[in-house]
Amino acid sequence: MNEQTPATIRRPRSDDRPLWDVYWGAYGYFAVHIAHGVGVFTLLANGPQTLDEVCQALGLKRRAAEAVLAVCVSHGLLAFNTSRYALTTVAEDYLLPTSPTYFGSQFDWNLAHPEIITLDRIQRAVLTDQPQAFPGGKPIFSTLEEEMAMAKQFTHAMHSSSMGPATAWPEKIDLSGHHVLLDVGGGSGAHAIGALWQWPHLRGSVLDRLPVCEVAQEYATKYRLTDRLGTHAADMWKEPYPAADLHFYGMIFHDWPAEQCRFLARKSFESLPTGGRIIVHEMLFNHDRTGPFGVAAFNMVMLTYLDGEQYSGREIAGFFSEAGFTDIEVKPTFGYWSIVAGRKP
Template sequence: MTVETTPPGSIKDLMEICTGFWAFKAIVSAQELGLFDLLHETGAQPISDLARRLDVQERPAETLATALASLGLLKVGGGRYGNSPLAETYLVKGGRYYFGGWIAHLDQRNYPGWAHLTEAIRANRPMGWQSGRQEETPFDIVDPELTSQFQDAMHSLSRQSAASAVQRIDLSSARTLLDVGGGTGAWAIELAAANPQLAISIYDLPPVCELARARIEAEGLSDRIGTVGGDFRVQELPSGYDTVLLSMILHDWRPDECRRLLRACHRALVPGGRAIISELLVHDDKSGPADAALMSLNMLVATRGRNYTAAEYGAWLREAGFEAPEVRPIDAPSCNGLVMARKQAPSGGPPAGRHAVDTPVS
């Protein structure tokens, strides 16, 4: 009989997984204290000054700063702590790619919801955002403050993905784009900046459109980006567009709802028009990747959806009437793949075209 003396794998790997919330909560506390904003304004500070400015004692200030330095969010030199480039880019309020809205959403709405994960698994339904209101999703919220918080989070997250995606999507021949469920315009703003010939319409719920218009105006793009209030769950999409975008939309819904929305997108496009899906794609064998798989679990807690595979999207696109769906890899926080397909063009119309790195969806 052989006795195994060395366990497989490393317990340190498991420890890192199990204590992941420690790092997250350290970032949350730093945000709540205004630490990154302070260091952006003052530059690097010794712990004594940092503690005084944050109105905390030196022991907790040093403990938190050391933890943040270990995570690569602060840099240390000459006894002073300052923001790292990562923190300067993503954790300072007012920055173009400020990530704080997403972090606040995770802490205030998402993190408490995950306390009910086992219940969500057993019941196969979202647990809701407010006490006693099961099956309430972020899209059923009528409270203006909660709507604003959720849209801030989505804008914060989507801006990063949009900035990466614009390098991977050739829209040089596009003139009109419908951003379905476009929120407060994160994708629209990035796409408009990269494609000066493009006119964009954001289609979302009326209260969201109101929030979007404020952001669009602040970016000086009101002449290029408009909003159309509506609810694609019960209303037809506006039509006549040569491009339709669905970014982080389909993962919120059941397969039958996804198929219905893709059929609506097909109707919204002119012949030869293109649909673009931006999502975290699950491997066809359902083995991962981790970001897509865990986000899918998050959808179980918060919505009726989950993350899907490129093959599933390809099948639904064909079913809706699209041709030759293709997937293009991308590296972004909320998107690892773009799935694209075209509505059939009239005879003799322009070919769909294919990028060198595109992979046909089987």
């Protein structure tokens, strides 16, 4: 009788946690959205709570509540000590509506449009290289032009994710020599607000479509900046820019293909006075466009929503250089965020 030789089985060189993190990740990240939606964070703003107290206050069964709370603790949004759940500083800064850097409206957008974040739509975006977030493969801005209520909701969502970094980048660059900031496609004006807070001599204007400008005016009032921050309703592609010596583009370049980014850089160069500056604020790829993961994942969002993509600092600096800007610099500012700045000679 012939004996079989066992097949060679090699032990993996690393454990399988990275694969499980990917496989289960969507469930975990959705759980944070759900925790926000049912009011976990606003409840715990009143003080630490036991599991039973959370269940009673939110009308949740014990197993479900504990599952959601465990995800929030493991992700650093909640702390657990002596049988009570409490907010961490991350949750206090970003997940309470009373915080000026409240992130929750970004979660609200996803909760209001769950049909967008599906494996099927993302897969279709990859296979077709076309936006798939909205019916007919229309990019988001085409949809927002038709749906004014959605446009305002989207603007609030963008404000929510912008205020944190908007408090940081103005500390990283000297704006003392500038007088008027034009926040191009500025949405809520979050970045103009951050710059005007940091540099009290500055005045600013948010350039965007009329319904969006109405939202920006609301935020200017909220932050008591109406005497220094105005709006300018216009199409950035078709209409001239108003006078300013500082142009800011926050999460604008990544919405568009490279040639349109070059157009915006040239338009700013032609509009700015000598010594004027352009600043682009984005999550930047590394030079090889291979990471970090957060930026690579954001690039998948661009694939699903729009015709644009995340760029590297080198690529945006190239757009600036081609347009004629000099003194170009790339500066990390806050988390994944960076600015790319250039000056008109």
